[in-house]
Amino acid sequence: MKKTLLLILAAAASAGASAQFKTPALYDETAIQRITPDGRYMFSEVYGTVKIFDRVEGTEKEFAASEDMVIYYSLGLGNCVTSDGGILLASTNYATPDASYLQNGEWHTLNVPDSEKSNLANGITPDGSRICGSIGLNEMTFDAVIMMVPAYWDRNADGTYGECKLLPHPDKDLYGETPQYVTAVSIADDGKTIVGQMVFSSGAMTIPVVYKQDDKGEWSYSLPTKDLFNPEGLEPVENPGDGPMPPSYEDYMTEEELAALDAAEKAYFNNEIPDYPDFQDFMTDEEKAAYAAALEAYQTVYDEWQVKWDAYDTYTTEVNSASPNFVFNNCMLSTDGKSIVSTLEALDPNADPWSWFATMINTPCSVNIETGELVKVDTELSLLSSAVANDGIILAHNGQQSVPMEGYVIKNGEITTLQEYLNTISPDYGAWITKNMSHEVVVAYDEETWEEIFAECTFTGIPAATPDLSVIAVWNNCPWDFSINAQSAVFEATPLAGISSVNAAVKNIKVVANGVVSVPDGFTALQVYNLNGQCVKFVSEPSGMVKLNVAPGAYIVKATRADGSASIVKLAAN
Secondary structure (H helix, E strand, O other), rough: OOHHHHHHHHHHHHHHHHHHHOEEEEEEEOOOEEEEEOOOOEEEEEEEEEEEEOOOOEEEEEEEOOOOOOOOOOOOOOOOOOOOOOOOEEEEEOOOOOOOEOOOEEEEEEOOOOOOOOEEEEEOOOOOOEEEEEEOOOOOOOOOOOOOOEEEEEEEEOEOOOOOOOOOOOOOOOOOOOOOOOOOOOOOOOOEEEEEEOOOOOOOOOEEEEEOOOOOEEEEEEEHHHOOOOOOOOOOOOOOOOOOOOOOHHHHHHHHHHHHHHHHHHHHOOOOOOOOOOHHHHHHHHHHHHHHHHHHHHHHHHHHHHHHHHHHHHHHHHHHHOOOEEEEEEEEOOOOOOEEEEEEEEOOOOOOOOOOOOOOOEEEEEEEEEEEOEEEEEOOOOEEEEEHHHHOOOOOOOOOOOOOOOOEEOOOOOEEEEEHHHHHHHHHHHHHHHHHOOOEEEEEEEEOOOOOOEEEEEEEEEHHHHHHOOEEEEEEOOOOOOOOOOOOEEEEOOOOOOOOOOOOOOOOOEEEEOOOEOOOOEEEEEEEEOOOOEEEEEOOOEEEEEEOOOOOOEEEEEEEEOOOOOOEEEEEEO
């Protein structure tokens, strides 16, 4: 009888442990950034080379960049793969990105208005019926024109994709200027909601845009954070436009004088004369006077313009600082399609004001598409959102240039490191990370000698995951080994059901009275075994106080979670 009891306990414990921990895998020269919802296919992009992993077949397919970088693959910016992994959106060109997709091992280019411009395919519905992306209208320029606009493509009956259809979009930013970009990044499962961003004329502000298709097939757009712009209600200041151009001395010189000046410049560069020539030495007194008068008039107009520009610059700087500003191309849809998940960015108020490079503070956030409500994660860390899971869970990281790169899990506003989260599922994961993802790297330099200072750091990288977090992948840029461009780690870790937060301890069943057990939320079944190993009672979806109503005797009670792990107690009934 005692032997039977031990076998029951051993079998149950073994089942729980095997369900909780599976040895993770490391992949060199790999940066896994997308995973299909079922966890079967994983997609990596490293310096123009895309790899596709089939975890069921155990195969790997590679599309490598050419040495001259004419062929250069890059993944779409949004949800760029169908649920079955059959269609992948990417670009195949570095210099001029194209809107392309991979299907059945072949690359195809979508129809675009101008293939000479940069075009991007970013998001695709799970069934592949609709694609969204951004279409190039103009080359990179400082002129007041929109360089990219949002678009979509529908799949034809023969499986090809039809003509590019532009989405309605704002042609003015919230300052009344022409925006630089208006994009489409991610698409909802039904294809009727698309989210993207608008980059203001200055390039200093980025806000989300939502495109919706109604039951009649008509599209409209909205700016959900529009009401959060200029929260102090500062009085608008008119943009004075470009400043006046100064006069050119060439307009006040004859062709002969210009030729003589040109000859003198050539003589200087040939070391034939010691000093660089002054153009005024080749002008008549009348020409000098006319040029000086024009320069004085210009200076007067310029000074007037500068006053107006300073006022406008002060106004926009204050408004930009007070308004929510989003990281460019960081734009995902929540799994329920109701919110945009993104990252806010703001200048670090504690940064060195004399630094050449602005230091930014990043904060993960979500925006309700219908109400515009902005929810920011309360954290002193600077984190970037990288993926979205079920139940509003956000995966984030501390930046690609950080040492070490670290992944985080955010649920209900609570933040934990990825290592802590995986350790909650099974301590074996935490131990594996410490053993396999900790490296000695340079973390600083001695201020006097500039000698390298080393430290042991744990790299948990930039995370991606399936919506249920059953498969989590992270990638790092490997500062511990410069012979490797990137490395990914893949965790097959079925999450615990019913936990209130990622920091919560696992709650087990408890005996609270004779024949009564307390069952926390998260268990899907409860089984009662007698000491002969026979199941004498089964309860589906147990919760709260469960009275077993069994005959007097000793029993083993096993409660099972959805992931197969179990909680076991001994119980006596009188």
